[in-house]
Ligand SMILES: [Zn+2]
């Protein structure tokens with residue numbers, strides 16, 4: 001399955017390259033980097049100092065009709081939707097588009113200390129999670145499963161990087 005990865009306001013080239021490499025070597029996905037001209041200034045909330053997550057997906061839908069496969073946006077800006085304080089990512093259930101923010105996957109955000117391997121591991125988990133939604137999966141109660149919901153970074157760290165057997169059966 002082709003996965004088009006679109007960096008939008010994403011400056012960490014090392015992380016982007018490592019994500020592409022991991023997806024290529026260690027998953028069934030065939031990743032390819034693409035450029036999407038998403039205008040994010042209109043998505044910024046001055047009150048919240050965050051960007052409106054769903055707006056990325058709405059714009060991406062209009063820009064990606066010709067792409068056959070899934071389209072995943074990677075960004076470093078902090079995301080929100082009105083009902084939540086923040087989001088690690090968002091995806092269309094059974095759809096084509098998803099979004100992952102690495103803003104709160106950085107260990108610096110919590111402890112002030114950077115840790116690249118943690119950042120890469122967390123980013124890959126959130127990518128697998130959002131793609132799982134694209135493939136029809138809802139949240140899973142298994143703590144080891146990558147489809148477990150994550151409301152905080154501890155929950156990202158505790159879960160595994162793979163679909164559990166029952167999620168695997170439900171993939172569309
Ligand atoms: Zn989810």
Ligand SMILES: [Zn+2]
Pocket residue numbers: 140141142145146147148163164165166167168
């Ligand atoms: Zn599961």
